[in-house]
Amino acid sequence: MKDTAFSVLVSVPPETEELLTFHAELATELERMAENFEVIYLLEPPARSEVSEQAHALYEADPGRVRVFHFAQPGDRAGMLAAGVERARGDLLFTLPGRFVCDFAVLRELRAALEDGADLAFASRTRGKVGGAARLQSELFNRVVSLASARRFNDVASETRALRRSVAEETPLYGDFHRYLPLLAERLGFRVEEIPARQHPDAHPQAVHSPLLYLWRAIDVLSIFFISRFTRHPLRLFGGVGASFAALGGAILAVVGVQRLLGTPLGDRPVLVLGTLLVGLGVQAFTIGLLGELILFFHARNLRDYRITAVYESSPPPLEP
Amino acid sequence: MSTASQRDASARPPVAPRSVSVVVPVYDEQENAEPLVRGIVEAVRPLDVPFEVVVVDDGSSDDTLTVLRRLLESVPELVVIALRRNFGQTLALQAGLDRARGEAIVTLDGDLQNDPRDIPRLLERLAAGADVVSGWRKDRQDAVVLRKIPSWIANRLIRGVTGIQIHDQGCSLKAYRKSVVQNLDLYADMHRFIAILTMPLGATIEEIEVRHHPRTAGESKYGISRTFKVMADLFTIQMLTWFRERPMRWFTLLGSPFLLLTVAAGLLALLGDGNMVVPAAIVVMGGTGFLACLLLGLLAEFVVSTSGPGPKRMAHEWREDS
DSSP states (O other), rough: TOOOOOOEEEEEETOOOOHHHHHHHHHHHHHHHHHSSSEEEOOOOOOOHHHHHHHHHHHHHTTTTEEEEOSSSSTHHHHHHHHHHHOOSSEEEEEEEEEEEEEEEHHHHHHHHHTOOOOOEEEEEOOOTTOOHHHHHHHHHHHHHHHHOOOOOOOOOOEEEOOOOHHHSSSOOOOOOOGHHHHHHHTTOOOEEEEEEEBOTTTOOOOOOOOOHHHHHHHHHHHHHHHTTTTTOHHHHHHHHHHHHHHHHHHHHHHHHHHHHHHOOOOTHHHHHHHHHHHHHHHHHHHHHHHHHHHHHHGGOOOOOEEEEEEEOOOOOOOTO | EEEEESOOOGOOOOOOOOOOEEEEEESOOTTTHHHHHHHHHHHHGGGGGGGGEEEEEESSSSHHHHHHHTTTTTOOOOEEEESSOOOOHHHHHHHHHHHHOOOOEOOSSSOBOOGGHHHHHHHHHTTOOSEEEEEEEOOSOOOOIIIIHHHHHHHHHHHHOOOOSSSTOOOOEEEEEEEHHHTTTOOOOOOGHHHHGGGGGGGEEEEEEOOOOOOOSSOOOTTTTTHHHHHHHHHHHHHHHHHHSSSSHHHHHHHHHHHHHHHHHHOOOOOOOOOOHHHHHHHHHHHHHHHHHHHHHHHHHHHHSOOOTTGGGGGHHHSSSO
């Protein structure tokens, strides 16, 4: 069905309680934008029976415009998104979290941004007076991500986005990297815009998360730092770290060596262990960087990091085979 | 003119390329784009070989693309590739090389500092049997401190490290047989080292003096920071050249300091003043480090051996005349 104006992919977490209200409000907004849209609910496993029932009821009420996808593997949000994109009928896509976050009016602004030439537009939540602790965390998180990626966004992990199908299809997503889709898409040359959006009145920003979540986010930032700057220069990072360690360790060993020549016994000097350890770490980091370069070199044949917008040539083209 | 290859180019019958692609990556060169394309066409058309001019617009923010598209009406040999954003010179060049169809490929910068009138001379040397012909800006028209001195140091280092006797690796004006470059996959900032990368393939590299003009329009995209990046990349490429052939041997060599430390600490324990704790700790750490290097070497062997036909193994194919 090629005449679908746009597809809305909604990730529905297991703890969702208000799917019916959510859909009613969303559909009202979408109907203002077009008649021929579809909403695909991606039910995150393990979906509670209440959530499944609510989603199914929505499908029953409007089978032409509501679709419900069930998944088996918990935690694979990137895979769910990819499955949704693959089966979506529209070429213009929206992604939304299955709970109230941004005022739905922003969807029109996101679509307008795409009509003006952007490839991906996402809503940046302006929290106002709501959720002080959550806002502080978000600001801190976005600042750290900006430092790591050298690209300043105010709300990079916002799930309220509009994007062209090509963005979702060309940007490799795995693990939790769907959160950082704007950063990854921009690396591929897609034009990304951030649109400020009012927070939905019923939004309940969570102030405290599990400690494990903070750990995962910190690791994400480290991954983004590497992906943004060093995926084509692994030895620059690993070699730099390795050289620093090895130089420090070498200096320690040199000092200890000179002291030994001047008569200080070596056998009971723990600093000798420190020097050896640093040299060891340095060489290890360096060798890992070399291994990275080797992998990159041998896989460069499959890498074409550039993206072509268009090729202009006369007809017939010169030197046509 | 100097020949950098170990082999004699005249030892096999010369094969003149039957078509030519001139590949030029450009970025924000709206003033230079038209004179550049027209200069190339004027230089190559009299040679009476089919040719194309492949200009890659590397996400220019000015009107470069508009100028190039307008030129298409009057220059049928022109092919314009527009990239989605500014990906950098290496990837822009790779995009052009991927699209180029000529048997000979000439590359040059888009800033008009290279002179297109030198292209026929480069092609002459290819026809005479060279696989790569590199330009040498002997009378370089650039700032002394920011460009010429860093370049001189970089070239001395490159010659010393790689043994390739080319005076001017940084000169973009080069000519290649397509069979040489089609085996190269460029990433990061490798465009500066194409000649070095072709050496392990057994390519015959020649160097000829070319003209160089001061920049008259547009702005240089590079600063002195480039020198440090070039040095880092040179180091990486040299490491790759060594390690990709016999990774296990080189990783073992890298681990040898651990072995030395282990032996030294062992001797210290045996011959020292009787305190065994620190030397024993060093023996354990050194031994573990050496073992880790050996294992990484094995992993590298695995990577190399499972990576399919790399450039090395294809060398024999492109040596065949066609």
